[in-house]
Amino acid sequence: MDINYHPIGTIHTPYFSFNAPHQSLPDAPGDFWITLNPEYAQALKSLDSFNYVYVLYHLDQVNSPLELLTHSPWAPELEIGLFASRSPKRPNPIGLSIVKIKEIQGSEIIISGIDAFNGTPLLDIKPYIQFRDNVEDANNGWFDSLPDKDHKIAHALGRPHHHDSEDGDGDGHEHSHGHVHRHNHDHDHDHNHDHDHDHNHDHDHDHDHNHSHSHSHSHSHPHNHYRFHSEHND
């Protein structure tokens, strides 16, 4: 049985194969927008009443072979099943991301950061409805069993955080005492996203001593709660 879909628009991002990040942040630098095919523009009515939407897209630039068992970049030591991961190498390569709606202009939708390559074909947009999609008793699955869970989650969220001891976090990296610790995955230009996403990378570390003005991923304070909602890296 063949299931045939067709693109209903295109996702525009600053990401190409040479600079795809490990994750997206709502305030990721660059412009992110969806161009919906104009014949569907009417179907956007009231979409801007939602803070967030699901974006479904075809992962057309994934051409590496399917792996039934995989590894997350956030826990490379752990072997997990493909369906327990958000790896893009799936039997049906459908990407699912949650993004913020910033503005709708005709058939263009300005959105927050999305971890998709520029030119990705759009399949669907659905509202993220708080009372049904915000599941109160959800957990983090195998993430919850990691010994340095909170730290790994901070990394996975791209959330700046403090390290209180010399390499006391178990990740094999050395961090300065009490300094803000940022990973600028966006600067990881030699990272081929599709082929390498499930291996650990040497991230650029940004030991910036709280002088954050010179870096694109810098935030106003280290305990912000920005989240990323992207497809590729859990």
Next chain:
Amino acid sequence: MDINYHPIGTIHTPYFSFNAPHQSLPDAPGDFWITLNPEYAQALKSLDSFNYVYVLYHLDQVNSPLELLTHSPWAPELEIGLFASRSPKRPNPIGLSIVKIKEIQGSEIIISGIDAFNGTPLLDIKPYIQFRDNVEDANNGWFDSLPDKDHKIAHALGRPHHHDSEDGDGDGHEHSHGHVHRHNHDHDHDHNHDHDHDHNHDHDHDHDHNHSHSHSHSHSHPHNHYRFHSEHND
């Protein structure tokens, strides 16, 4: 450009076209399970570490024409765009539901209630990860602007709730004072789900005076927080 996917399994539910409910509940009566094609069984490793998963499926039994503007059964007076709804009549009929994982046996996954027809082709399973999919500042979009929002949401969730006055809720139905109010959508046997989902129905009302043992959708107390996470009716 054609996008070709293939079923990787089958979703089994007690729902056929003559008895499809308006929504599913985690404790909906009947058995719900996914039969994954056995060649993918290995890819389920660690999936049971997650409380909830996303299920993506092909809405193969939707054959009514696309409507760019639609109406929710919960707010039939409001015209909304298709992409601001979870109507199954979409350009690419991909269903997205959040379900609870109950048990995994080989390539069979026992799940909580899902609002899909029996035999629906499975496209993908992805983990619902609390730290990225549980969006704290999400809202309910156009639901939030309904004058009787909380009541409508209780209906949409299939959540038993009290009515404090004679038809004081604005929905045109008459309810007994202070009685538990349940809608047994599951008994709505003449409801053709695909064609009628966006019209208001005459629901069976269950004014059961708190004697709930005889009804399949009854719960132990009226203020439970069961949720449904299904595709078809917002």
